[in-house]
Amino acid sequence: MAVTKIHGIKATVDKAIEYICNPDKTDEQIYVSSFACSPETAALDFKYTLDHTNEQISSNGQNRENKAFHLIQAFAPEEVSYDKAHTIGKELADQLLEGKYSYVLTTHIDKGHIHNHLIFCAADNIDHNHYHDCKKSYWKIRKLSDRLCEEHGLSVIHSTEKRGMRYNEWSANQNENSWKANIRKDINQAIKSSSTYDDFIALMNAKGYEMKNTSLDQNSGKYISFRPSGKDRFVRGSAKSLGKNFTKERIKERIENKQERKRMFTRSDNLRQLIDITSDTKFSENTGLKKWASKENLKVAAHTYNLMLSKNIHNFSELNERINVLKEQTQTANRSIVSIEHQLRELSEIIKYAEQYQENKPFNDRYENAKDQDRFLRKYESRIILFAGAERMLQRKGIDPRHMKLEHLRKQYRDLISQKEKLAIQQKSTSADLKELEQIRQNMEEYLQVHPLDQEKPFNPNSTPEL
Structure with missing residues (x-):
């Protein structure tokens, strides 16, 4: 189980990052990660991005005062290891920020409960737009955090409604x-x-x-x-x-x-499943309730049968074959989306450093040719630091910054975004079809009382058990 909360940072971004990177809290900075910035110069990186922000005024007319956002993810005591907590935090940061925002992530191990600190820039590196902090974005954070906890075998407080559930x-x-x-x-x-x-x-x-x-x-x-x-x-x-x-x-x-x-929904995404009358004792104890459930099951079975015929499916063999095809299509789309997301994340980081390199190169050139380099450095130190960092990061990625074409990189990014959107639409449609067919199969197996291994004969509505 993990609890999340987020707040904005209006000033002192450098002090906040210094605090979360404290070696005493992060096992001598073993549990420190970052994206599109270095923890030592993150405040400068954030400022560079914010200086290029297009949207200085929010949709409700208020000034964008936040320079960064600080997200805390706290785990239940003794439920998670240091390594797993840091891994979950990194997955949360990457999926939430989608490779657009620079961030510093640390895991603190000095308290009774392990917790992650994520500080990310208030503006993204691609479009230079502000992160929109609202109830909707918070619920996205909570949903992502809960899903990741489940995937890593941790407990989760489930809520059937978006409005949440009291702890008691x-x-x-x-x-x-x-x-x-x-x-x-x-x-x-x-x-x-x-x-x-x-x-x-x-x-x-x-x-x-x-x-x-x-x-x-x-x-x-x-x-x-x-x-x-x-x-x-x-x-x-x-x-x-x-x-x-x-x-x-x-x-x-x-x-x-x-x-x-x-x-x-125009499609039958809400195809219901049959009510289990046999295993729940309340149906055997209440004749009226059992009669109602039997009628409901008849409605569901009739709807399922008509839906199956509309899809030109006549037996379990055809149904299973259609399901297997859709499963393969869904898995292929998922793999492609994940691959594109990795490419986008890598490309967004390259674009950021390419922009920093080009914009700050004139300052570095003037510094190298200056008669009084110390004086020039004191005046433009942040520019020169950003240039050196960008050049170093591009070289590490095997890119010669002198010959790169920034507009070409941006076009690549836009093309990848377009591919991802098309795949996402395809994947959503295929997943909906798959869910529907799987529910059809489950309903037909239960209502016709057909064993999963005996599925070659055609469906016969006259073989349905009497109510």
């Missing part, structure tokens, strides 16, 4: 014996299966719940209350008791938002 709500959900957690689970399932708020109330009744104050009328009580079968008291649908996503107003809003998302 998350903690309660970890306890399988928590009856409030079971109420939340039943409410969430009912929301998924309901088209209207009235459907939700009917379904909760079918699940055996007694409810009070369900009306949305102003004369009704403020909080909807739930009492599961076998319990003595009601539980309020309030932010304090169940969580802010379980008030009656929020429940209605979630159902309406779900329906709106369904209307937005």
Whole structure:
């Protein structure tokens, strides 16, 4: 599990970078990484980019005061090693900043919990536009951080809604014996299966719940209350008791938002899966609920069958073959996108150093020919340092800076961006098709009760089991 927070730096970028690079905190700077800058001269690199910024005024008319942003990613105690924490931090920086922003990343190991510090320039190196720090960008950070933690085997606080979940709500959900957690689970399932708020109330009744104050009328009580079968008291649908996503107003809003998302999709991306009636004991104990689930399964099966025929698929063999083709196409597109992202990251760094080299070369030439070099150096020290650093980095990459063509490099970058966008559209479409076919296969296997190894015969709707 990792917690993230971010804030802007309006001044003293050099002091902030000096702090996060403290050798006592980073194991003598073993856990220090950077991109498109050197930790020692990062403040100068940031200033160079900011001086070329095109967008000095934000969309709401406010001045862009931040010189850099400081992102902290803190891990749960004793859950992650130093090396893994630094690796996760680097992956987060590369995926979040997409090779456009210069950054310095460090991992601090001097506290009870390991944490990463990421300081990145407020403007990017390609278009010289400001990073837009807002709620949407924060949720992107959190989502990326959670996904990377999962990929590296760390725990994650899951939230079913973008609005987030209180820690005590998350903690309660970890306890399988928590009856409030079971109420939340039943409410969430009912929301998924309901088209209207009235459907939700009917379904909760079918699940055996007694409810009070369900009306949305102003004369009704403020909080909807739930009492599961076998319990003595009601539980309020309030932010304090169940969580802010379980008030009656929020429940209605979630159902309406779900329906709106369904209307937005012309394809059947929302093809539902069958309800498991056999393994869940609540269906055997509640005849009404079982009857409702059986009817829902019949609707899903009919929709699945019609969708399958519309795709000219007649048996499992054809379905599996189509799925395998789409899987290969998705994997090929993913590999191509990853390769292009690596090229973009490398090229953006080269472009930045090429710009620094060309713009600061006149100052270096004048310095070499100056009669009083010490005086000239004192006046233009930052320019000369940036020139030397850019020249050194370009040479390390096997580029002769005297013969490079900056506009040609920029064209290469634009062409790669165009390729990536086309591949991303293709990959998204293919992934949606694949997800749909996999759900079709799962529904047909479960509803027709066909073993995965016995999939050569054609689909026969007359062979469906009786309800």
